[in-house]
Amino acid sequence: MREFYEAFWADAPQDPEPYEWERRKRLLLAEVRPGDRVLDLGCGAGRFLALLDDAVGVEIAEEAARRARANVPGADVRVAEDTLPVGHGEFDLVWCSETLEHIPDVGATLNELRRVLRRGGRALITVPYHGRVQAAMVALTRFETHFDPLGQHVRFFTRRSLTAALEFAGFEASVGRDGPFLVARATRT
Numbered sequence: 001m002r003e004f005y006e007a008f009w010a011d012a013p014q015d016p017e018p019y020e021w022e023r024r025k026r027l028l029l030a031e032v033r034p035g036d037r038v039l040d041l042g043c044g045a046g047r048f049l050a051l052l053d054d055a056v057g058v059e060i061a062e063e064a065a066r067r068a069r070a071n072v073p074g075a076d077v078r079v080a081e082d083t084l085p086v087g088h089g090e091f092d093l094v095w096c097s098e099t100l101e102h103i104p105d106v107g108a109t110l111n112e113l114r115r116v117l118r119r120g121g122r123a124l125i126t127v128p129y130h131g132r133v134q135a136a137m138v139a140l141t142r143f144e145t146h147f148d149p150l151g152q153h154v155r156f157f158t159r160r161s162l163t164a165a166l167e168f169a170g171f172e173a174s175v176g177r178d179g180p181f182l183v184a185r186a187t188r189t
Contacts, residue, residue: 001104002060009063015045015071024097024126025051031124031185038090039116041084042099046072056091058084076163089118097126098181101155110169117188123166125184127157133146157182 020025028048032038040048041058046068057077061064068077078085094113105111113123157165159175162184166173171186 005059005061006063009061010069012045012067013066014067015047018044018047019098020180021047023181025184027126027178028095028097028124031122032093035044036163036167037090039084039086039091039094041094041096041113042102043068043077046075046077048097049075049077049094051139056086058086084112084116086116086122088115089121091116091122094121094123094125096123098128100125101127101157107169110165110171114170114188119186121186123130123171123184123188124164124184125162125182125186126181127162127181129182130141 006046036054040055042055043049043059044064049055049057050072057068060080062079064156065077065079103121163173165187173184173186175182175184
């Protein structure tokens with residue numbers, strides 16, 4: 001998987017504007033409280049890191065981490081191996097936006113998010129939204145390309161499946177829709 005994302009980032013612009021940048025920026029900034037220490041999981045080229053006062057970015061690809069460091073001088077950006085390269089209970093908020101659907105082992109990742117959050121810490125997660133109408137259109141018109149096993153997305157979520165995954169990992173969660181996303185707000189119990 002790492003090789004896939006190293007190749008992806010090798011071909012990407014130095015500082016690409018994230019998908020739905022303005023909407024996602026509003027979501028994040030509305031959730032961050034004064035004094036919060038934030039983990040940006042899947043920080044990409046660092047656009048969200050640049051908005052935060054006390055944050056650590058984590059990426060799977062060294063090339064993405066290099067870009068984030070260049071785009072946000074002084075940013076603390078780390079490369080993940082098997083676990084997140086941070087300590088237990090270090091964060092008040094984990095921002096995981098348009099990342100979870102790319103991760104094969106969602107259960108292990110959510111357990112890691114729980115591990116790095118303080119008690120009462122929060123996770124703000126966005127994943128692509130596929131409502132019934134959109135799912136029916138995908139099934140009828142572009143099923144093969146949408147569910148391409150060589151593509152970037154390794155899974156898709158419904159409100160129910162995302163809620164169940166978060167609750168299984170020990171979070172109290174609410175999941176709603178915001179435009180093209182499902183947005184999960186989860187609290188570590």
